[in-house]
Each structure stands twice: as C-alpha cells, then as structure tokens.
Amino acid sequence: MARYHLTRKDREICDPEIIDAILGGGRLAQVALCRGEEPYIVTMNYGYDPRRGALYFHCAKQGQKLDFMRENPRVCATIVRDLGYVEGRCEHKFQSLVLRGRLRTVETLEGKKHGLDILLNHQEKTPGRVRRRHLREDSVYSTLEMLRLDIEEITGKEA
Amino acid sequence: MARYHLTRKDREICDPEIIDAILGGGRLAQVALCRGEEPYIVTMNYGYDPRRGALYFHCAKQGQKLDFMRENPRVCATIVRDLGYVEGRCEHKFQSLVLRGRLRTVETLEGKKHGLDILLNHQEKTPGRVRRRHLREDSVYSTLEMLRLDIEEITGKEA
Numbered sequence: 001m002a003r004y005h006l007t008r009k010d011r012e013i014c015d016p017e018i019i020d021a022i023l024g025g026g027r028l029a030q031v032a033l034c035r036g037e038e039p040y041i042v043t044m045n046y047g048y049d050p051r052r053g054a055l056y057f058h059c060a061k062q063g064q065k066l067d068f069m070r071e072n073p074r075v076c077a078t079i080v081r082d083l084g085y086v087e088g089r090c091e092h093k094f095q096s097l098v099l100r101g102r103l104r105t106v107e108t109l110e111g112k113k114h115g116l117d118i119l120l121n122h123q124e125k126t127p128g129r130v131r132r133r134h135l136r137e138d139s140v141y142s143t144l145e146m147l148r149l150d151i152e153e154i155t156g157k158e159a
Numbered sequence: 160m161a162r163y164h165l166t167r168k169d170r171e172i173c174d175p176e177i178i179d180a181i182l183g184g185g186r187l188a189q190v191a192l193c194r195g196e197e198p199y200i201v202t203m204n205y206g207y208d209p210r211r212g213a214l215y216f217h218c219a220k221q222g223q224k225l226d227f228m229r230e231n232p233r234v235c236a237t238i239v240r241d242l243g244y245v246e247g248r249c250e251h252k253f254q255s256l257v258l259r260g261r262l263r264t265v266e267t268l269e270g271k272k273h274g275l276d277i278l279l280n281h282q283e284k285t286p287g288r289v290r291r292r293h294l295r296e297d298s299v300y301s302t303l304e305m306l307r308l309d310i311e312e313i314t315g316k317e318a
Contacts, residue, residue, distance in 0.1 A: 027244060027251050030237055032191030032200040039198060039235040041191040043318070045251045076198040078189055085186060087284055088292075092186050092204045125246055133247075159202070 013095060013156025022097050022156070023048045026079040027123065029055060031103070031149070033068035033075050040068050046079075046149075047119030055099070055149040056106075056115040066105075066145070073102040077149060093159070100153040106146040109138060115146040172254060172315025181256050181315070182207045185238040186282065188214060190262070190308070192227035192234050199227050205238075205308075206278030214258070214308040215265075215274035225264075225304070232261040236308060252318065259312040265305040268297060274305040 013019060029046045032039060042065045046055040055077070059065065069075075076098060083093035106115050116135065120127035134140065172178060188205045191198060201224045205214040214236070218224065228234075235257060242252035265274050275294070279286035293299065 028239065028241065028253065030189040030191075030200060030202075030239075032189075032193070032198040032235070034191070034193035034196065034198040037193065037231050037233055039191040039193040039233060041189060041200070041235045041237045041257060043189075043237055043239050043253065043255045072196050072198075074196055074198060076191070076200045078200045078202055080187065080189075080202050082187065085282065088288055092282065094187065094202065096202045098200060123244065123251065129247055 011158045013097075013158055018095075019097060019154060019156050020050065022079055022081050022095060023050070024122075026081065029057075029077050029079050029099075031057075031065070031075050031077040033065060033072065033103070035068050035071040040064060045119070045123060047115070047122035049118045053151045054101075055151070056118045057147040057149070058116065058119060059145050059147060061143075061145050069103050069105075069147075073104055074100075075103045075149060076100050095156065095158050098155045098157070099149065099151050101149050101151045103147055103149050106148050109141055111148075112141045112144070112146045115148060116141075116144075170317045172256075172317055177254075178256060178313060178315050179209065181238055181240050181254060182209070183281070185240065188216075188236050188238050188258075190216075190224070190234050190236040192224060192231065192262070194227050194230040199223060204278070204282060206274070206281035208277045212310045213260075214310070215277045216306040216308070217275065217278060218304050218306060220302075220304050228262050228264075228306075232263055233259075234262045234308060235259050254315065254317050257314045257316070258308070258310050260308050260310045262306055262308050265307050268300055270307075271300045271303070271305045274307060275300075275303075 030043050032041050044057045079097045081095040085092045106112050189202050191200050203216045238256045240254040244251045265271050
C-alpha cells in the first residue's frame with residue numbers, strides 16, 4: 001500500500017479516512033509525466049483500487065501519454081475536491097491529493113478485466129448494465145488500453 | 160500571444176472563443192513541472208491575462224513548485240471544464256485545455272500589482288473590496304510571490 005508522506009504542516013491532510021474519501025469520491029485525475037526536461041499533463045477518469053493502492057485508467061492504443069510513459073514511467077498525479085470560492089478573500093477552497101508512483105500498461109486479459117471492473121464500479125451507478133451491454137466478449141479487451149498507476153506516496157493538502 | 164496547436168482531430172476544440180471561455184471561466188489550473196526524470200504537479204487558482212497570453216498565480220515564498228521551476232521553467236498546465244458523468248456509458252464529459260509554456264517569478268512591484276489585479280478581477284465578484292482591505296500598502300507585495308506562466312501553445316480537447 002501507499003505511504004502517506006507529509007510535508008507542509010498547517011495545511012496538510014493526514015487523516016487516512018479523508019484521503020480515502022477523496023480517492024474514492026473523485027472522478028477525474030490529472031497525471032503529470034515527463035521526458036527529458038519536457039513536462040506533459042493529461043486528465044483522465046480513474047478507478048481507485050484500495051487493496052492494490054492503485055488507480056486504473058483506460059485510453060486509446062496510442063497517444064502522447066503512452067509515448068511519455070514508455071520513456072519514463074514515473075508520474076505525479078493529483079485529485080482535487082473542489083470546495084468552491086470564498087468571495088472577498090481571494091481564496092478558492094479545495095482539497096488535493098498528490099500521488100507519486102509509476103504508470104504502466106496492463107497486458108493480461110485477467111488484469112484488464114480487473115482494471116475495468118474497478119473503473120466501472122468506481123464510476124458507474126449501474127456497472128452491471130454497462131458490463132452486459134459492452135463487455136460480453138473477451139475480444140473487446142484487445143481493443144482497449146488499460147493503464148495502472150501504482151501509488152508509492154500520497155500527500156494531502158487543504159488550500 | 161499563444162499559438163493554438165492542433166493534434167487530435169475528432170475531439171479537438173479549435174474555436175478560439177471556446178478556448179477563451181474556458182480560460183476566462185476556470186478557477187483552478189493544474190501545473191506539471193519536472194526536473195531530471197521527476198515529475199511534479201500542483202493545483203492553483205489562476206488569473207488569465209488575454210492581452211499577454213499568460214496566467215498569473217500567487218503563492219508562498221518557498222515550496223516544491225518554486226524549486227522545480229528554478230531548475231526547469233518549462234511547464235505544462237491544464238484547465239478542465241467538468242461537464243459531468245454520463246451514466247451507462249462509462250464516460251465523463253469534460254473539456255480540457257493543455258497549455259505549454261514557461262513559468263517565472265514576477266519581480267517588480269509594477270509587475271506584481273498587474274498580476275494581482277488580473278488574479279483578483281478573474282476570481283472575485285467585488286475585487287475592489289479586497290483591494291481596499293488588503294492591498295493599501297505597497298509593502299504587502301514584498302511578502303507574496305507572484306508567478307506568471309507565459310503560454311506558448313494551447314491544445315483543446317473534448318472527452
């Protein structure tokens with residue numbers, strides 16, 4: 001499982017329950033990648049797997065994020081819970097998690113099925129319906145790329 | 160001004176008005192930085208300066224983002240307009256801009272005043288009130304760090 005790494009003291013979220021609630025309740029993650037001195041950022045839907053300490057994403061078979069990932073699997077991702085703007089104080093309240101880890105493709109059919117299960121259960125109110133409609137045949141999985149971010153460290157901040 | 164660089168065709172946002180609306184209407188930006196092979200990500204409130212083609216941020220005088228920026232000013236930022244989840248399709252609708260450019264500190268009093276004006280006008284409904292309350296004395300500016308992201312390229316995507 002992920003270690004919870006603590007840096008700033010006053011605005012830090014240390015409570016594992018709050019961290020888990022943000023991970024479990026979020027929809028979108030921003031993932032930062034880099035190669036050489038070139039940074040890249042991408043926003044994706046994710047599914048959180050608390051047992052494995054990982055996020056799953058699915059995406060197309062090619063694209064910039066895959067090119068970056070193949071050159072350097074180290075990533076830094078963030079999930080933000082937006083708490084709205086505070087008028088008159090020039091302050092926007094939000095909680096954010098910063099996750100450090102490695103991103104890789106999931107290659108086995110078994111692994112892809114697990115990842116898509118995590119993703120559907122995380123995102124969908126009625127995941128069974130989607131499964132019955134779109135995932136009847138195993139051949140479907142060969143057309144989709146599944147990515148897994150193995151979380152090595154989490155920092156939570158309140159701004 | 161920023162160039163609008165186009166990559167994917169089917170899901171691309173090319174209309175400068177939509178791009179400007181996302182830039183002008185967003186509250187938070189995620190900024191990816193990197194040094195060596197280490198990526199970093201941070202979420203900040205921003206103010207958009209359309210004349211200059213830049214985003215302004217204010218932050219504390221020290222922190223990881225400043226350390227990364229000093230080693231490598233190249234950044235990749237994103238602003239996301241969340242359009243909500245589409246049940247039954249495992250699909251979350253959002254528009255996102257990916258901005259490439261360079262991040263630097265604003266050092267002059269004049270520059271800091273301009274940046275904070277942009278930020279306040281972007282974020283606040285009644286920026287004058289904040290100005291009267293918090294920004295009467297020029298000495299205030301010496302305590303805050305102002306960052307400017309000079310946008311070199313914008314890509315818009317619809318997911």
